[in-house]
Amino acid sequence: MKSNTDNITSSPRHPITSLDPRINRLDLKRVAEGEQTASHLVTWEVFHQEKRGKQPTHAGIVHASTPEMALMFAKEQYARRGKTTNLWVVKTSDVYTFSSEDEEIFETTPEKTFRDPGFYKVRERIEAYQAKNKI
Amino acid sequence: MNTEAIKDLLYKMADDALVIGHRNSEWTGIGPMLEEDLAFSSMAQDKVGHSQALYQIIHTVFGEREPDVLAFQRSEKEFKCCQLVELPIGEYDFSLIRHFLFDHAEALRYEMLTTSTLMPLAQLAKKVRGEIKYHVMHADTFLKQLANGSEESKARMQASLNYAMPYALGIFEKSAFEDTLIGEGVFGGEEKLQHLWLEKVTGIVTTAGLQMPQVDEAKIIYGGRKGFHSEYLKSLLDEMTEVTRIDPSAEW
Numbered sequence: 001m002k003s004n005t006d007n008i009t010s011s012p013r014h015p016i017t018s019l020d021p022r023i024n025r026l027d028l029k030r031v032a033e034g035e036q037t038a039s040h041l042v043t044w045e046v047f048h049q050e051k052r053g054k055q056p057t058h059a060g061i062v063h064a065s066t067p068e069m070a071l072m073f074a075k076e077q078y079a080r081r082g083k084t085t086n087l088w089v090v091k092t093s094d095v096y097t098f099s100s101e102d103e104e105i106f107e108t109t110p111e112k113t114f115r116d117p118g119f120y121k122v123r124e125r126i127e128a129y130q131a132k133n134k135i
Numbered sequence: 136m137n138t139e140a141i142k143d144l145l146y147k148m149a150d151d152a153l154v155i156g157h158r159n160s161e162w163t164g165i166g167p168m169l170e171e172d173l174a175f176s177s178m179a180q181d182k183v184g185h186s187q188a189l190y191q192i193i194h195t196v197f198g199e200r201e202p203d204v205l206a207f208q209r210s211e212k213e214f215k216c217c218q219l220v221e222l223p224i225g226e227y228d229f230s231l232i233r234h235f236l237f238d239h240a241e242a243l244r245y246e247m248l249t250t251s252t253l254m255p256l257a258q259l260a261k262k263v264r265g266e267i268k269y270h271v272m273h274a275d276t277f278l279k280q281l282a283n284g285s286e287e288s289k290a291r292m293q294a295s296l297n298y299a300m301p302y303a304l305g306i307f308e309k310s311a312f313e314d315t316l317i318g319e320g321v322f323g324g325e326e327k328l329q330h331l332w333l334e335k336v337t338g339i340v341t342t343a344g345l346q347m348p349q350v351d352e353a354k355i356i357y358g359g360r361k362g363f364h365s366e367y368l369k370s371l372l373d374e375m376t377e378v379t380r381i382d383p384s385a386e387w
Contacts, residue, residue, distance in 0.1 A: 021374060022161050025224075041168075062170050065280065072276050073170035075269060076177045 044070035045095055046078050047088040056088050067091075136319055140312030141253060142197055143215065144322055147310075147360055148244070149189035150216035153206055154368070155237055156182030157375050161224050174273060178234075181266050188263075192255045203387075207379040211369050217359040219302035221368040228281070228291035229299065235274035236296075236303040239339075240332045242267045247328060252320040275339055282343035293345050300348045304329070304355040 018024055041063040047056035059078040064070035070089040079087060098105070113119055129135075159179035166172025190202035199205060219237060224230045245267060248260035281288040307329035316322045337347045358364070379385075 022163070022165055025161070063168060064170070068276050069280060072273055073174060076174035077170055080177060 041065050043092040044074070044089040045092055046070075046074040047090070048078050048084060049086040049088070050083055052085050054085075056086070061092065062089070064089075136253070136321070137312065137315045138197060140310075140315040140319075141321055142193060142199070143310050143312055144316060145189050145193050145197075145256070147215035147217075149186045149193065149205070150214045151186075151220050151237075151241075151306075152182045152189065153186035154214070154216045154371065155220040155233075156180070156184075156186060157371060158220060158222075158224055159230065159234065162227075162230065167227055175230075175234075178270050178273065181263075181270070185259075185263055185266075188259050192259070196253075196255060203379075204383075207376045208383060211364055211372055212362045214362065214364065214368060214372070215360050216364075216368070217302070217306045217308065218356050218365045218368075219299065219305060219359075221359070221365045221371060222302065223367055225295075226291070228288075229295040231274065231277050231281070232292065232295040232299050233303075234270070235278050235339075236299055236336065237306065238267065238270045238274050239336050240303070240306050240328065242271050243331045243335065244322075244328055247323045247331075250320075251322060256321070278339065278345075279343045282345050289344070296340065296345060297348045301350050301354045302356045304350055305357050305359060307332070308357040308360040310360055 042065070043061045043063055044067075045061055046059045048059040049056040059074075062070050062073040062077055064073055067089060071087060074087045074089055078084075156179045159175060159182065163172065163176040163179070166175055186206065187202050190205045193199045193205060194202055200208075219233060222229075222233070245260040245263060248256055249264070251257040251260065278292065281292050283289070307325040309325050310316075313324050313326070317324045340347050
């Protein structure tokens with residue numbers, strides 16, 4: 001059979017010469033002529049869990065064709081630094097969201113501070129502090 | 136302990152790791168997709184790290200020169216890597232197949248070395264276990280995926296497997312020190328390793344739906360462990376050491 005290395009070791013009619021030998025090995029002329037085609041893979045949402053028992057937090061996405069491939073890529077993409085105990089991947093199309101037009105349903109929520117867990121307990125002390133310091 | 140025997144083992148492991156790490160890093164920036172570019176580069180970096188750790192043992196335990204000197208200032212003849220790791224990266228199917236064949240051998244070798252009587256080596260073997268487990272997982276996932284992908288991907292994987300196998304078997308080229316290493320409990324030997332590897336690799340290849348190539352003993356590509364290399368190692372070393380050679384004494 002033809003050696004795997006035949007294409008790589010010499011490219012005499014190179015359209016681009018670079019100081020980076022990797023670029024020269026690329027044989028960009030072939031790419032320009034459309035010999036290589038890109039196919040689109042679906043995306044997966046990646047969740048990163050720092051410690052056992054801690055909630056996984058959304059880290060980003062990866063492109064992959066299967067859950068196994070997605071996990072494999074997620075490991076290097078989102079768990080290369082710092083501590084990781086596990087990763088979750090979920091196909092993006094399996095994530096359901098509100099329509100952006102419905103964003104107004106959340107509009108007044110930030111005003112409802114009485115729903116904050118610390119509201120009642122510390123309210124009086126905060127008011128006293130504010131009065132004393134004329135804030 | 137027999138120093139020459141152990142150094143021979145450490146050098147071939149370190150040189151394998153350095154050379155395949157360098158080769159695989161040639162994909163950095165030009166990988167088939169962003170995620171894979173990152174994963175493959177990261178694993179290549181791990182390999183170079185393993186070589187550094189092994190050169191460090193050679194340096195501290197056996198009084199040889201510094202790791203940087205061992206990596207960048209030895210001649211081609213002094214390298215003990217197998218020829219499999221020297222081959223150019225080729226197309227991605229070949230690089231993946233080489234990664235699959237090499238990393239399974241490496242994983243099993245380190246597994247055997249966890250009980251080595253050479254303590255620093257046993258400790259290193261335990262330390263790198265997780266990293267290599269991921270490398271093997273990566274290789275297996277890709278093999279399974281592409282062997283069951285399109286007709287072209289399957290054919291390419293099979294062709295690369297056929298091409299790489301005589302080189303891969305060269306990983307297990309015996310040294311003159313096999314009996315010594317086994318006798319002193321340093322390493323269980325290439326023959327045992329090859330047996331374990333063949334069993335493991337055959338299982339995965341067949342499950343993926345590919346054919347395990349049968350290679351005659353006479354076709355196996357030996358020589359690397361004794362300093363006989365393919366035409367590709369020299370140019371790899373020239374490229375790798377280009378910057379160091381400008382000023383070998385420079386501080387980094």
